[in-house]
Amino acid sequence: MKISEQIRTHRKSNKMSQQELADKLHISRQSISKWENGTALPSFANIVTISELFDVSLDELIKGDDNLKDHLEEKMEPSNVVGILSIAFPLAILIFILLSISHVGSNVIEDIRSLITMVSFLGVAFTLKWHYINKAFSKASFIWAVIFFIGLFMALMPAIEQGIVQAIVEEMKGIKGM
Structure with a gap:
């Protein structure tokens, strides 16, 4: 059975409207409608949440829907964390080397490190x-x-x-x- 039919069947058997399901998934009702009509496919995160919400195994939801399998395989890409770390570590080493060469005092380096830590934490906190x-x-x-x-x-x-x-x-x- 296709994922669109699975979602509709489980939603109705749990006596939920499209809006109620959308609210639980923090998405629009139109997204649920598109999934059930087969014009769009849910993300893997939404499939996992639907699986937990309806107490259905992922295997049961996904099996038999080749389009969904292809869609999920296309979406598999390296994590943003890998990209961020591959830039952050060399940049941090470069800054450390430049500060060491310029004979900046350890107090100044500590203040810069603290400032960078606080600014980056606030940036993450407000954009997450x-x-x-x-x-x-x-x-x-x-x-x-x-x-x-x-x-x-x-x-x-x-x-x-x-x-x-x-x-x-x-x-x-x-x-x-x-």
Whole structure:
């Protein structure tokens, strides 16, 4: 049975409208309609979610739909993480070498590293599609994420404290100079 028929059959047997299914998948009702009419195919992530939602195996959903199999195989491409890391590591090494050659003080290097870390974290935090992350997190991965962020915060604390102390010292110098 084709995926379009599978989705329609399972949706109706669970007494769900297209809109209700779309809301659970965080997509438009029109997408569900296109899937059920066979004019579009769902992504692998949506197939997995549908499988979990209707308590049906992936094998049962996908088997017999050669178009879907071809579509999923076309979509298989290297992860963005590989591309990002292949640029980030050489760039980080180059920056480290340039800073070492220019005889910049270790305090300045530490401040630059802290700034880059904070800016990149904020960039990721504001551009991440959190609803996908929320679906993907298990309790164990959530605990590891909390541990990671505690470690990150502890690593940044010396730089934050140094900045605060430096600001207070500068303020005190300004008061004494009056």
